[in-house]
Amino acid sequence: MTFPSASTALSRFTVLDLTRVRSGPTAVRQLADWGANVIKIEAPTDVADGEQMGGPRHGADFQNLHRNKRAMTLDLKDPKGHAVFMRLAAKADVVVENFRPDVKTKLGIDYDALRKINPRIVYASISGFGQDGPYHKRPGFDQIAQGMGGLMSITGAPGEGPMRVGIPVADLTAGLFCAMGVLTALLEREQSGQGQWVQTSLLQAQIFMLDFQAARWLMHQEVPKQAGNNHPTSIPTGVFKTSDGYINIAAAGHAIWERLARTIGAMDLLEDERYATGAKRSANRDVLNAAIEQRTVGRSSAEWVDLLNQAGVPCGPIYSVDQMFDDAQVRHLGLAQDVPNTDGRSIRVVGQPVTLSRTPSRMAARPPEVSEHTHEVLAEFGFSPEEIADLRDHKIV
Template sequence: MTFPRASQALARFTVLDLTRIRSGPTAVRQLADWGANVIKIEAPTDLADSEQPGGPRHGPDFQNLHRNKRAMTLNLKDPKGLEVFKRLAAKADVIVENFRPDVKAKLGIDYDSMRKINPRIVYASISGFGQDGPYSKRPGFDQIAQGMGGLMSITGLPGHGPVRAGIPVADLTAGLFCALGILTALLERDVSGEGQWIQTSLLQAMIFMLDFQAARWLMENEVPKQAGNNHPTSIPTGVFKTRDSYINIATTGGKIWERFAKAIEAPDLLTNPDYATITSRSKNRDTLNAAIETHLTKRTTDEWVGILNAAGVPCGPIYSIDEVFDDEQVKHLGIAQDVPETDTRLVGQPFTLSRTPSRMAARPPLVGEQTKDVLTEFGFSDQEIASLQQSKVV
């Protein structure tokens, strides 16, 4: 059966998706959205956990993560199921999994085993803390990684304790880095002819995302602290109260600071020695922010967005999620896209390609919806498929 591809960019690659929950499915979604032949492999219904993390199959979380994929069922704990998987792996390009590090070896589907079957296989693993080391067997969870990776220590208002980010940022970034690793390995395979094992973890991803905050410690032994809505180094940058709501303003550098002070009709701020330099503005941040708000509360957020943008000062409203998708620029970008065969809309890819764009090509699959189609494509006969179904291997 012909299956619609989301793009032609990665259409030559076949991906076996053993992932679950969020980090792994995020990685595979990147490949599926760019046209890879993604086969989501799940346990047969009677063997599956009745309370899978991530919510119900038709809920927003699952639907968001599994569009543009096909699905088959396969009991990997059955020797016959393992043999089926090996036949699939022999012809596939990529395997992605996010089991606990010891699980894949117990199942016999670890990288070394798969490499013997297919030396060109690109095998990607996501874990909580790494494939080895003292924490490798610990269960991983997004918020745990946010805490151990340092993010929660710099998020939130000073003196109010650590705060998690409002999205599963460790899961999502680990998935994106995994996808980047897969694409890097596929590019390298074009030269060497060999696959390799990509490994990443929620903890590694979270530490990488610290970026300049990590550099402040590694290079200068400075431990960053919570700064609330204030930017830790560019001042004044943060959230300010207006007459009717709040606004984000970013005044990075002396020129923008001057334009900002003039735009809000506060020339006295420019002549005040307490605010003359970045260092002095940082030292007197609280009094400066208070002074700024006395001017900003005279107008609405919409008014200030117009005035400040006209003056060349970066700023913007602070939207609730419904307001995000009602914004004229968001509508113009077309990032909210209709899913075929449903009345659902989901967020599409955040970048575009001019010749091979991505699209919502197919709704998320039902459990085992394409099992027979997939097995047929991989060379299984009707008799073999019937036997596997009868023995409940698929």
């Protein structure tokens, strides 16, 4: 295989990628960026329609999701195509899919079918609501999961109704948890020699991501409410207006609260009984925030960020996306990474947020064109030139 590897960390694993749209591709991207031999399998017809919800193939979304992969086409609905896939699966390490739960069984490529020919296969499935249960046949979408998973009830300003988060957080976290499950199963396979079925869903991922907000109900029967830009339990933490914009301040704990009051020249607030304890600051949060903002509007955001950080008060600017990528620390961390393209230019995508000292990840290969590597992949899996030509003639690939 001459395809450039993104890393040596997972280079010994071959992954068959049956995913589409976002949650599945997010999972597979984690494997591809760490060097796994990822083969994206698409239908030979209507490929553009198959990715319609993820935007056009050469658009920013698709390009960011599908770097470091190869691509082939295969008609899984045709018996010959099914036979081809089974030959691939017999040698692969991982299969990842995010079809509706019944689709893979109808196609004859479910976990039970594959483990008969490859007991070591790690089979990963992402669905909207789970592989079984009363809702398992429902189509899953991120915003539906945000609503059912409780997130929209705690997002937004009080009294303004539910609010979705500005990213597809259920899709993304389901993909990340799926990748984590795959890696865990591969580690376990080193002991048992057996693969297993990894399952997650948008709903499960979203509920898990509620974290302490979910625990408040499970442990104390507290129903979290919307708090807008205020932190629900740590006060004063929130957004404060400055002379030229807004900043975030996070004054958690009494010591930091005292530092904040001194830095903004509000010693009188420290002597006010309404703010003497964390519980009292929470009960009087609105009037306290207003009192703080009376001081912060007197200086610019940059001035306050500098002064407060010097005083040991956590704070930061509130960036638009372009401003964020222009920040000195973000540039230093190298999150915006170039991928080589066919015409000598490069495209820029979001790099991995994790670094490894010996086997780092890199943007080694641009996202593949439709069927770009079909012949190459089939040949690697032992298909003869005559077999490949026959598959092409019959539009199986």
